[in-house]
Amino acid sequence: MAGEQKQQLFKEAMGNYPTGVTVVTTAAANGEPVGLTVNSFASVSLDPLLILWSIDHKVSTIQEFVKSGKFAVHILAGDQQDLCMTFATKGVDRFSTCKWSFSPEYNLPIIEGAFAVLQCNTFKTVEAGDHTILIGEVDDIQINADKDPMLYHRRHFASIPAEFYNTNK
Numbered sequence: 001m002a003g004e005q006k007q008q009l010f011k012e013a014m015g016n017y018p019t020g021v022t023v024v025t026t027a028a029a030n031g032e033p034v035g036l037t038v039n040s041f042a043s044v045s046l047d048p049l050l051i052l053w054s055i056d057h058k059v060s061t062i063q064e065f066v067k068s069g070k071f072a073v074h075i076l077a078g079d080q081q082d083l084c085m086t087f088a089t090k091g092v093d094r095f096s097t098c099k100w101s102f103s104p105e106y107n108l109p110i111i112e113g114a115f116a117v118l119q120c121n122t123f124k125t126v127e128a129g130d131h132t133i134l135i136g137e138v139d140d141i142q143i144n145a146d147k148d149p150m151l152y153h154r155r156h157f158a159s160i161p162a163e164f165y166n167t168n169k
Contacts, residue, residue, distance in 0.1 A: 015153075015154055015155055016153070016154060017153075018151055018152065018153040019039045019041075019151075019152050019153075020039070020041065020075055020076070020149050020150060020151065020152065021037065021038075021039050021075075021076045021084055021150045021151075021152045021157060022037070022038045022039065022041045022053070022073050022074055022075055022076060023035050023036065023037055023038070023073075023074045023076060023083065023084070023087045023111060023114075024036060024038045024041075024053055024065070024071050024072065024073050024074070025071065025072045025074065025100075025108060025109040025110070025111065026064055026065050026068040026070060026071040026072070026108060026109070027064075027068060027102070027107060027108060027109060028061075028064040028068070029064070029067070029068075033095050033100065033102075033109035034061040034064045034065070034109075035087055035094055035095070035109060035111075036055070036059065036061065036087055036088070037084050037085075037087040037088035038053050038054075038055070038073075039152050040053050040054040040131075041053045041073060041075075044135060048123075048137050049137060049138040050123055050135055050136065050137055050138070051073060051118060051120065051135070051136050051138060052133055052134065052135045052136070053073065053133070053134055053136075054128070054131040054132065054133045054134070055131060055132050055134065056130060056131055057130050057131065057132065058130075060090075062132065065134060066122075066125055066132060066134070068122075069121060069122050070106055070108060070119070070120060070121050070122060070136075071108065071119075071120055071122070071134065071136060072103070072106070072108040072109065072110055072117055072118065072119045072120070073117070073118045073120065073136070074110075074111050074114040074116075074117050075114060075115045075116040075117070075118075075149055075150075076114055076115060076149065076150040077113055077114055077115040077144070077147035077148065077149060077150060077159075078115075078147070078148045078149065078150045078151070078158065078159025078160065079113070079147070079159070080113060080114065080150060081150070081157045081158070082097075083097070083098055083111065083113075084150065084157050085157075086098070095109065098111050098112070098113075099111070099112040099113070100112060103119060103140075105119070105139075105140060106119045106139070106140070113144075113147070114144065114147070115143070115144055115147045115148065115149040115150070116141065116142060116143045116144065116149075117140075117141070117142045118136070118138045118140070118141055119138070119139055119140040119141075120136025120137055120138050120139060121136065121137050121139055122134060122135070122136055122137075123135045123136055123137040148160055
């Protein structure tokens with residue numbers, strides 16, 4: 001199988017794997033907030049509390065994330081589809097479209113309205129192909145129990161449908 005064909009099949013397979021959606025943020029050395037939409041997010045360990053996500057080497061802010069030593073993972077709520085798209089779009093002022101502030105404890109940009117926010121110190125970075133994997137040790141967790149998390153499937157974003165929770169079969 002040719003490499004290009006295999007990549008296309010890989011994208012199709014992974015696009016059919018339902019995931020949650022996150023926006024990951026950090027502060028650049030000059031204090032400016034940076035952030036991007038990420039769905040390559042997973043838990044790693046309970047002891048210590050570790051999570052991971054990956055960033056493409058072509059992303060313009062990769063050095064800010066690698067060098068900052070800390071980041072915040074926002075598990076998006078189902079009603080944050082516009083925010084998700086904004087943080088996935090190049091060449092826009094992403095933070096001008098949402099309410100956010102720097103956290104007092106970690107000085108990380110925290111976006112309002114997420115289902116959950118995990119503030120992390122970078123535990124380790126791993127080079128893997130055309131991406132860098134950032135493993136974070138979770139230091140602070142905030143959950144908004146009034147929200148439902150966002151679901152990503154076949155290049156679409158939405159809230160988890162109520163039927164998903166229907167246990168009457």
